Amino acid sequence: MSRSTEPVTTDRSVRYRWWGLLAISLGVALIIMDSTIVSVAIPAIVDDLAISSTEIQWVQEIYTLLFAALLLTWGRLADRVGRRRMMLIGVVIFLVASVLCAIADSGAVLIAGRALQGLGGSMILPTTLALLNANFHGRERGIAFAVWGSTIGGMAAIGPLVGGWLIENASWRWAFGINIPVGVLIIAGLLLFVAESRETRTGAVQRLDLVGALLSIIGFGALVFGLIEGRSYGWWTAQDEAPFDIAGISPVPLAFAVAIAALTAFVLVERARGKAGKGVILDLSLFRIPSFANGNVTALIVSFGEFGLILSLPLWFQNVLGYTAFEAGLALVPLAAGSFLASGAVAGLARRLTPVVVVRIGLVLEIAAIAALALLIRPDSTAWLTSPALFVYGMGVGLATAQLTSVVLADVPVERSGQGSATQSTARQTGSALGIAVLGTAFFTTLKVGTEDRLADAVAANPMLQPLVDSVNASSGGSIAALAADPQTAFIADAARAAMTDGTSLAAWVAAAALVVGLLSSLRIRPSVEAPVTPAERG
Structure with a gap:
């Protein structure tokens, strides 16, 4: 049975392919910006809907869970x-879900809307990569991936800025409502400027791999659930927030056990179906492609370091430096600027360097920038101190993220772009969840322990202070401003600021270490030789 790709091309789609790139990049921007805006909007949502702490948690996490x-x-x-x-x-699903979120009058409705957004987002991200892989070739593909990657890095930084402005000047509901006009532009751009592509088969039509699909959903869902809930429910011993426990053991180890069992069964099922010539969710033969196998490992490690840091920095800006949500967003703009600037530099670099070398340059920039942040930040820092490091970090993200995608997919046959793109996206999402889990644990543990250690003598002398100390960790530092406003509790705020700064610094060091491992992992990737650019590709 032979396979091929059937590109449904038109003169318009070829002539205006760069407009098509804009539509595809807006699709990435839609899902990345929305997730960061929601993080900023949570306090306003709590005030308006009076939702419980459990509902708050699921508003944020149901999206990530279904998405991955x-x-x-x-x-x-x-x-x-x-x-x-x-x-x-x-x-379309994402837009319908956004409307549902924007008009939500209860936590349950908002959680349902976020679940639907996760469903829509999981359809968007892998197809953006597959479309780029199918519609761009040669050096143009590297440029297209650079724009795609810079959009991810840039939107992760711009999201808090947009979210902060909307919340301060309009309503948290516009954090979801802003998706509507953007989504309409994406739909128009896809229909007008992007050529369709799909796998076509000669011979019998293969049945869908329903068992493989179910096992992958259970496996990756349980894995990401365990990673994002470990800090709240307990990595082993059940915490008070855990919905249930088994002999005092948290549900998190159970989730990991389910993930291991399901993913092991998934690999065995896919291998058996592949040998029998049946349709599969993931063609394991893709991992015999060195650039794909090693590139996915590197992508997972790099995502660990890149996106885990985004958790602590906005909290540090707001709770330690006292910035508003909008001001914290402004402080992250240098990251976005560096990321977008890097996309413009890729075209020139691609003429002289292979994509894997560009990846390594980006990783070196990221490591240097994060190490500088870890060394320099203090409780009395300003955005002027962090901006240069964030700008360099953004350039590194723009170079490494985009070109790593190009490396991973360079040797994947176009007819299997969907599988390859989805695998790469899953590796990134798993790495991101792992980074948030590990860096988040390091950050919040340091905040809690550091605050308690600094105030141990004061609490011993006056046990009535203990609830105020506990409030720092319970609010993720949100109570610092109120404590600082009262002269009698200002010393607690000072201790919490120092502890949160230490936590941010530790998270930065862990992220830098992960990126060093990612850099070493990239040494296993053999450069792929792209086909030369033809006159038709130059347009």
Whole structure:
């Protein structure tokens, strides 16, 4: 049975492919910006809807859970039904979900809307990569991936800025409402400027791998659940927040056990179906491609270091330096600026260097910038001190993230772009969840222990202070401002600021260490030789 890709091209889609790139990049921006805006909007949502702490947690986490669990399934299905079609469906679902979130009058409705957003987002991300892989070639592909990667880094920084402005000047509901006009532009751009591509088969039509799909959803869903809930529910011993426990053991180890069992069964099922010539969710033969296998490992490690840090910095800006949500967003703009600038530099670098070398340059910039942040930040720092490091960090993200994607997919046959893109997206999402879990644990543990150690003598002399000390950790530092405003408790705020700064610094060092491992892992990637650019590709 032979396989090929059927590109449904038109003169318009070829002539205006760069406009198509804009539409695809806006799709990435939609899902990345939305997740960061929601993080900023949580306090306003709590005030308006009076939702419980459990509901707050699920507003943020149900999106990530469904998003990560469904990436592989939708990526494979996109190969069959059409990548542009799948992305269009995902955008429509995301817009409907955004409307539901914007009009939500209770925590339950908001959680349902966020779940639906996760479903739509899981259709969008892998298909954006597959469409770029199918519609761009040669050096143009590297440039397209650079724009895609810079959009991820830039939107992760711009999201808090946009969210802060909307919350201060309009309503938290606009954090979701802003998705509507953006989504309409994406739909128009996809229909007008992006060519469809799909896998076509000669011979019998293969049945969908429903068992593989179910196992991948259970496996990756349980894995990400364990990573994001470990700090709240307990990594082993059940905490008070845990919904249940088994002989005092947290549900998190159970989730990891389910993940291991399901993913092991997934690999065995996919291997058996592949040998029998049946359809699979993930063609394991892709991992025989050195650039794909080693690139995915590197992508997971790099995502650990890159996106875990985004958790602590906005909290540090707001709770230690006293910035508003909008001001914290402004402080992160240098990161976005560096990321977007890097996308412009890729075209020139691509003429002289291979993509894997550009990845390594980006990682070196990231490591240097994060180490500088870890060394320099203090409780009395300003954005002027952090801006240069964040700018360099953004340039590193723009170079490394985009070109790593190019490396991973360079040797993947176009007819399997959906599978390859979804696998790469799943690796990144898993790495991001792992980074948030590990760096978040380091950050919040240092905040808690550091605050308690600094105030141990004061609490021993006056036990009535203990609830105020506990409030720092319970609010993720949000109570620092109120404590600082009262002269009688200002010393608690000072101790908490110092502890949060130490936590941010530790998280930065851990992120830098992860990126060093990612850099070493990239040495295993053999450069792929792209085909030369033809006159037709130059347009």
